[in-house]
Amino acid sequence: MMTLNCILVGHSFFPDGEVAVRSAAALARKANALLYLLHVVEPYPLYQQMRFPTAPAHAMLEEVVLQMRTQLNDLTARPELSGLQVETDAHIGKPFVEILRMARSWNANLVVVGVSQRGEGRFLGSTGERVLRKSQVPVLIAKRELSSGPKTVLIPVDFSECSKQAAQEGISLVRGFGGRAIFVHVMDLASYVYPATYGALPLSIPPLTPEDIEPEWQHFLQGVSLEGITWDKQTCEGRAAPGIVDAARDCNADLVVIGTHGRTGVAHILLGSVAEAVLRHTDCSVMTVRPDAFRFELP
Numbered sequence: 620m621m622t623l624n625c626i627l628v629g630h631s632f633f634p635d636g637e638v639a640v641r642s643a644a645a646l647a648r649k650a651n652a653l654l655y656l657l658h659v660v661e662p663y664p665l666y667q668q669m670r671f672p673t674a675p676a677h678a679m680l681e682e683v684v685l686q687m688r689t690q691l692n693d694l695t696a697r698p699e700l701s702g703l704q705v706e707t708d709a710h711i712g713k714p715f716v717e718i719l720r721m722a723r724s725w726n727a728n729l730v731v732v733g734v735s736q737r738g739e740g741r742f743l744g745s746t747g748e749r750v751l752r753k754s755q756v757p758v759l760i761a762k763r764e765l766s767s768g769p770k771t772v773l774i775p776v777d778f779s780e781c782s783k784q785a786a787q788e789g790i791s792l793v794r795g796f797g798g799r800a801i802f803v804h805v806m807d808l809a810s811y812v813y814p815a816t817y818g819a820l821p822l823s824i825p826p827l828t829p830e831d832i833e834p835e836w837q838h839f840l841q842g843v844s845l846e847g848i849t850w851d852k853q854t855c856e857g858r859a860a861p862g863i864v865d866a867a868r869d870c871n872a873d874l875v876v877i878g879t880h881g882r883t884g885v886a887h888i889l890l891g892s893v894a895e896a897v898l899r900h901t902d903c904s905v906m907t908v909r910p911d912a913f914r915f916e917l918p
Contacts, residue, residue, distance in 0.1 A: 623650040627727040629718045629746065630658050630691065635733030635761075642765040642904065643731040644699050649768055649795055655725055656694065656707045658687045659714040684709045715749035722756060731759045748895065751879070751907050757788060759906045760898055768796030769874035769904075775863045775897070776804045776852075778835045781878035785908040786843050789876035790850075799849040801870050802840075804832065805862030806854060829854045860896035867901045876906045 628643045630636040640656065647654045660683050691707035694700065710717045722730050734747050751758050774789040776782045786802065793800045806827060836852060855862045867875050879894045898905045 623647075623652050623728050625653045625655065625725055625727045626729045626731060627655045627657060627718065627722045627725060629714065629730070629732040629750070630656050630694075631733060631746075632658065632687070632690070633733070637733070638764050639731045639733035639759075639761045640694070641699055642759065642761040643729075644703060645765050645768050646729070646731075646759075647703055652728075653725075654700070654703050654705045655721070655727065656691050656705065657718060657721055658691060658709045659717040660684050660687060660709060660711050661714055662711065680711055684711060714746045715753070718746070718750055719754055722754065727756060729757050729759060730754050731761055733761050747898075751895065751898065754907075755909060757906055757908045760904060762902065762904045763873070765873065765904060768792070768798075770796065770798035771870055771872045771874075772798065772800050773863070773867050773870060773872040773875045774800055774802050775859075775866075775875070775877050775893075776802050776839060777859075777878075778804070778832075778839050779878070781908070781910045783839065783842055784910065785876050785878035786839075788906065788908050789874075790843060790845065790848060792874070792876070793848045793850075798873075799851070801866070801872070802850065802852040803863065803866045804836070804852075804854050805859045805866075806832070806856050807858055859893045860900070863893070863897050864900045867897075867903055872901075872903050874904050874906060875901060876908065879907045879909055 623646065626643045626647050628636075628639050630640055643654060646652065660680060662680060687709035688707065691709060695705045695707065708721075710721075718730060718732070721727075730750060732747050732750055747760055751760065769792055772789045772793050774782075774786050776786065786800075789800055806829065832854065836854075840852070853866070855866060857865075863875065863877070866872075875897060877894045877897060894905075894907050898907075
């Protein structure tokens with residue numbers, strides 16, 4: 620389970636960056652964690668391709684970095700950050716690379732980034748998705764401000780160890796902030812046909828029923844600590860990502876905590892692609908949790 624003592628925020632100086640900062644501040648205040656605010660100045664593509672960038676161009680980038688450092692430092696005086704331990708910095712580089720590099724350098728337990736709305740040309744785009752895909756630590760994509768912490772946390776479950784790790788992080792948040800946890804498993808009830816081989820007839824495998832997976836639920840819930848929290852579980856029918864999005868909407872979730880990799884197969888369908896689809900289509904914030912075995916080498 621994550622010990623939250625350092626939170627890195629990628630601040631874009633757009634409205635989505637403000638949502639990320641305020642959400643991270645609420646978590647940092649509750650956990651008494653260090654807050655590290657980082658802005659990355661990305662050079663224009665043509666500048667990056669030049670073998671010998673001109674001195675004036677480089678000097679202009681450095682001037683922008685200095686201005687961003689001043690603005691970040693000014694943020695620390697805002698009321699929502701008062702009383703918190705806050706560090707700030709600005710770098711030149713590729714945003715997702717610098718965010719991941721500094722998360723590793725600072726031993727951050729959580730990375731928080733914002734996301735612009737559809738139609739603004741920056742929805743998820745490169746930075747949010749790349750951080751999600753490659754971060755070794757949990758990532759919170761803040762779509763709505765968690766001003767007082769999450770109150771309803773939806774935890775998708777495919778009964779894998781990865782979803783169990785995500786569940787433990789979600790439960791920890793519920794225990795720290797109050798509210799409730801809702802566990803959801805989405806069953807794809809389409810029948811499966813095993814192809815004909817060596818003259819044998821195709822074999823139709825009937826779909827599972829909610830009753831079939833009840834033992835899986837019992838085993839899964841016995842493996843997580845539920846003492847002292849309010850919780851519920853539900854089994855839905857449909858495709859994984861749309862089912863999770865619908866469940867988040869129906870329970871008015873403040874946060875979805877989801878594992879980014881799980882086992883594949885009939886009963887275990889929670890994949891990294893599902894997490895990304897949920898992130899794209901749900902209206903609430905999403906925290907992704909990698910399995911312990913995941914490792915990413917920075918370029």
